[in-house]
Every structure is written in C-alpha cells, then in structure tokens.
Amino acid sequence: MLTLTQALYDQIVEHARKDHPDEACGVVAGPAGTDRPERFVPMLNAARSPTFYEFDSKDLLKLYRELDDRDEEPVIVYHSHTATEAYPSRTDVTYANEPGAHYVLVSTADTDGLGEFQFRSYRIVEGVITEEEVQVVTGY
Template sequence: MLRIDRATYDAIVAHAREDHPDEACGVVAGPEGSDRPERFIPMLNAARSPTFYEFDSGDLLKLYRDMDDRDEVPVVIYHSHTATEAYPSRTDISYASEPEAHYVLVSTRHHEQQTGLVDDEVEFRSFRILDGEVREEEVEIVESYLFGHTPTTVVYD
C-alpha cells in the first residue's frame, strides 16, 4: 500500500495538470528504509512529449547525488498519461528499475472535464513493478504524517 500525505498527492496532481498536454514526471524522496514519501521533486520531461516521458540525465544524476547525501531513496516515481488510463505501458514497465519504489500514474486524459473537480475524482493509481510484473496497490491519502509536518519541494533546473 502507498500511504501518501494530502499535500504531496495534490502536488503530483497539480504537476500532471500543469504539464498537460505533455506527460509530467518526478520523484518523491523519503528517508531510506521508511517507505514514506516526504520530499516532492518535480522533474522536467526531457522528451516534452504527450506520449512519453524521460528524465534529463543530468537532472537525474543531481537528484540521486542529493538523495544519497540526505540518506534518501526514491519512494515514489510518478508520471502522467495524457490520452490513456493511469496504467503502466510496456515502455513504463521496461524502464522500472527501482524495485522498492511505488510507481504512481495520473491520467489527464479528461483534463478539460477535470478542471474544477475535487482531486479525489482524478485517476491516481499506484503500482509495484518488479521483474516486468505489475501489481496495483491501494493508495491511502492521509492529511499529514506528523502534526505540523509539511513536505518539502525541490525543483531541479
């Protein structure tokens, strides 16, 4: 099960909507061994495509160095689909290289109709992908992990 706080959930959905009609992508890092997504890191889709996403290799290297310095791991790796349901494509599955990560997909295929709807009405799904096997998991949205804790956001340019 993916347990994610409301602020991070909202940030992922907002990023997917902002980048529409292109796919959005990013990472939510968390303390190593915690399985708790805490630090929202929206990334640039280097492909700038409505049907494909790709992390910029330089940005990805910076991200992994930064996470290493902070004793963090990628807890959530997310991206959006702009014309299809929120389910991993064959390409998504082949690129899934973090066995412990939650792979989150947000569909913006009904972007125009979604404008103004409450966030619970978007298609937001999480999967575990290991050795080409896709397993959907439940998503639990909590208001916060700890009273007064606000997730941080980092943007790599």
C-alpha cells in the same frame, strides 16, 4: 499500500495538470528504508512529449547525488498519461528500475467518465505489475 499526505497528492496532481498536454514526471523522496514519501521533486520531461517521458540525465544524476547526501531514496516515481488510463505501458515497465518504489500514474485524460484524472499506484518488479491501494492522509 501507498500512504502519502494530501499535500503530496495535490502536488503530484497539480504537476500533471500543469504539464498537460505533455507528460509530467518526478519523484517523491523519503528517508532510506522507511517507505515514507516526504520530499516532492518535480522533474523536467526531457522528451517534452504527450506520449512519452524521459528524465533529463543531468537532472537525474543530480537527484541521485542529492538522495545519497540526504540518506533518502525514491519512494514514489510518478508520471502522467495524457490520453490513456493510469496504467503502466510496456515502456513504463521497461524503465521501472526501482523495485522498492511505488510507481504512481496520473491520467489527465477523462478515460472513465469519472472525472478529470485518475491517480493509481503500482509496484513493478521484474516486469510484474501489481496495483496497490492508495491511502491519502493529512499527516504522518
């Protein structure tokens, strides 16, 4: 199960909405070994595409140096889908290289008639996708 604060949830959704019609992407870092997302790190979609996201290699290198310096790890890796449901694509699975991370997908398309977006979380390990419950809390 992914547990995150309402503030982090709101920041991820806002980033997805702001970057629409392009896919948004980013990370929520947390203290190493805690599985507790704390620090919102929006990233630039270097692909600037409505169907694909790519972290800028310089930004990604900077992020990983920062994570090392702060004894953090990527707890959440998120991106948006602008025209499809919030479910990992084959490309998403290929790029899922953080086995301990929660992969959050936000759909800014109204694919289910239930509202403007979907917010879903998955574990992706060795190509296997497992959806998990999302619990939004006021604080830790």
